[in-house]
């Protein structure tokens with residue numbers, strides 16, 4: 001499937017902190033200007049552009065004169081509060097100079113877990129795009145603690161791309177793309193994220209390890225599994241965003257998209273945190289893979305305390321999570337009938353996604 005020349009209407013761009021800060025002491029403001037210029041150019045040509053930008057902590061450290069990342073959570077969150085304000089200030093000025101409003105959107109994992117909050121976030125982003133503004137999203141670092149964290153902005157950008165049904169996700173950092181085994185050649189095209197591809201992000205020689213490529217690959221996987229192609233490219237290159245859209249294969253590493261999942265299934269698969277685990281036997285696994293519903297007879301064990309309506313992970317007998325779906329029955333009730341015949345489906349085939 002060739003991507004060059006495709007008309008991407010809705011674009012999510014992730015900006016990593018490494019682009020503008022090599023250390024907390026030095027911030028490169030020109031990069032923001034270059035990014036805002038390209039984003040505005042795309043918006044002028046009728047594209048919907050959403051920016052997911054890191055930098056709250058880095059800028060906070062810079063402003064507060066902190067040489068190392070605070071270890072204590074309260075100080076880390078305080079630094080993020082100072083830095084997020086600065087981050088938006090920078091984007092606001094550069095966008096304003098080009099006739100656009102930058103709109104701050106701060107999200108936590110919780111906003112995605114709950115389906116109505118998820119839809120609400122989607123409606124707000126759509127409204128911002130309709131108003132001709134440029135949403136600039138970050139994790140709400142000042143209030144996010146481990147349990148409600150996305151973890152990293154690569155993942156957040158992929159979830160945002162699935163939320164808004166983007167046509168392409170562009171992840172920018174200071175590396176040229178995914179490097180091959182020689183650690184020099186950029187792999188231009190990945191049509192499937194195989195274990196071999198994943199190993200490239202995690203070489204045995206730790207010193208040569210490219211920081212952050214693992215989370216980028218995980219983000220790329222969420223995107224491509226949702227039907228969205230993803231480019232990992234070097235944001236320091238001139239006009240990289242424009243070239244990534246015109247010729248994605250040539251500008252970094254392009255990950256080709258797989259099947260397109262509809263919006264609801266994307267939420268089941270990636271949007272929300274699963275509330276429990278159901279382990280099933282080989283017969284039930286084959287049935288699920290053949291688009292059948294999950295019946296209690298094939299269930300061997302249950303973990304977690306989910307309620308009817310919650311999204312639950314489905315594991316095979318070898319311990320691999322291979323599907324997610326909406327349970328129509330609570331964990332408590334299911335424990336009583338697992339392995340037995342029961343008159344109702346446990347998960348309806350329409351609510352199951354094979355990963």
Ligand code: GLU
Nearest residue numbers: 054055056057139152153
């Ligand atoms: N949200 C963090 C920040 O703005 C960055 C997280 C990340 O880059 O993965 O500092």
